[in-house]
Amino acid sequence: MIEMTIRLADDEWRAVADLADAQGISVEDLAQDALLRQVTHEQTLARHHAERLAARHANLLRRLGE
Numbered sequence: 001m002i003e004m005t006i007r008l009a010d011d012e013w014r015a016v017a018d019l020a021d022a023q024g025i026s027v028e029d030l031a032q033d034a035l036l037r038q039v040t041h042e043q044t045l046a047r048h049h050a051e052r053l054a055a056r057h058a059n060l061l062r063r064l065g066e
Contacts, residue, residue, distance in 0.1 A: 006031065 020030040
């Protein structure tokens with residue numbers, strides 16, 4: 001398993017710690033969940049952009065594949 005260090009200002013740390021406490025989870029779990037949600041979001045955006053471009057240029061892509 002790989003470990004990561006994140007530098008936060010004191011007020012950022014307090015906000016993260018308060019949120020984790022309110023959710024009943026550790027700060028580490030909160031950070032991991034947030035990172036994984038962001039990765040999933042970015043992957044979804046990239047997939048939608050690729051599908052849109054593929055549909056927009058389907059004719060060209062089909063001709064290039066011939």
